[in-house]
Amino acid sequence: MENNTILHSKIYGSELNGTPLLVFHGLFGMLDNWGSFGKEMGEFFPVHLIDLRNHGKSFHSEEMSHDDLAHDILHYMEFHHLDKVNLLGHSLGGKAVMQFAIKYPPKLHKLIVVDIAPKAYPPHHQGILKALQSIDFSVVKTRQDVEDALQRYIPEKAVVQFLTKNLYWLEDKSLGWRFNINTLAEKYSEFVSNAIKFGIFTGKTLFMAGEKSDYILPQDEFLIKQQFPNSKVVTIKNAGHWVQAENPKDFSTVVTEFLAEN
Numbered sequence: 001m002e003n004n005t006i007l008h009s010k011i012y013g014s015e016l017n018g019t020p021l022l023v024f025h026g027l028f029g030m031l032d033n034w035g036s037f038g039k040e041m042g043e044f045f046p047v048h049l050i051d052l053r054n055h056g057k058s059f060h061s062e063e064m065s066h067d068d069l070a071h072d073i074l075h076y077m078e079f080h081h082l083d084k085v086n087l088l089g090h091s092l093g094g095k096a097v098m099q100f101a102i103k104y105p106p107k108l109h110k111l112i113v114v115d116i117a118p119k120a121y122p123p124h125h126q127g128i129l130k131a132l133q134s135i136d137f138s139v140v141k142t143r144q145d146v147e148d149a150l151q152r153y154i155p156e157k158a159v160v161q162f163l164t165k166n167l168y169w170l171e172d173k174s175l176g177w178r179f180n181i182n183t184l185a186e187k188y189s190e191f192v193s194n195a196i197k198f199g200i201f202t203g204k205t206l207f208m209a210g211e212k213s214d215y216i217l218p219q220d221e222f223l224i225k226q227q228f229p230n231s232k233v234v235t236i237k238n239a240g241h242w243v244q245a246e247n248p249k250d251f252s253t254v255v256t257e258f259l260a261e262n
Contacts, residue, residue: 023050
């Protein structure tokens with residue numbers, strides 16, 4: 001197994017006993033978005049914050065299916081000698097961990113899926129993709145230049161700030177994106193507009209929905225129960241799609257209680 005295809009991670013509490021928790025961010029995110037949560041949970045058990053392929057400091061690839069993402073998790077576990085884990089995934093990361101649960105159930109103790117259902121979603125990031133692809137790094141020279149350019153397409157300041165966390169300086173002193181925008185744009189329909197393949201994971205599963213988000217709807221609970229019969233849906237108050245950032249206190253409490261259950 002080549003090391004350059006092992007997902008990049010940051011590990012908290014690595015010397016502790018207990019089932020490791022592997023955490024996966026959403027589309028255009030990276031493990032750094034979860035730093036506070038990783039430190040907090042790392043007081044109790046090992047926590048691996050992980051960059052998905054084509055994101056953060058993980059490898060770039062032209063492939064980006066749910067199966068690819070699930071296989072990356074398996075590779076990561078084999079490389080780090082992890083026999084059985086708990087998984088937490090937000091949004092796109094949630095689809096990755098659901099696919100893993102269905103494909104490799106013996107490897108998984110408990111599953112936490114944050115603000116995403118196993119269904120197909122209509123394309124809804126076209127504006128963001130267009131904005132990101134519009135950035136010409138031979139013209140923009142500063143982070144502020146990039147923010148100004150993105151704001152022509154994206155009115156929400158918080159979204160622009162979230163995206164610009166992915167900027168970094170290349171060796172030639174120019175700016176670039178950490179994520180692989182070409183593959184994410186090209187394969188978008190494969191990972192957003194496709195449902196999780198049908199299969200059943202009978203282990204304990206927690207779905208967490210943001211109260212102000214429409215990613216998990218009441219009518220989705222039938223589909224969730226079909227594929228994850230031992231699951232429950234908990235709504236986090238005062239939170240939209242970025243549940244862990246918008247109500248970190250309640251988010252951490254619900255995760256901790258679920259992982260502590262027998």
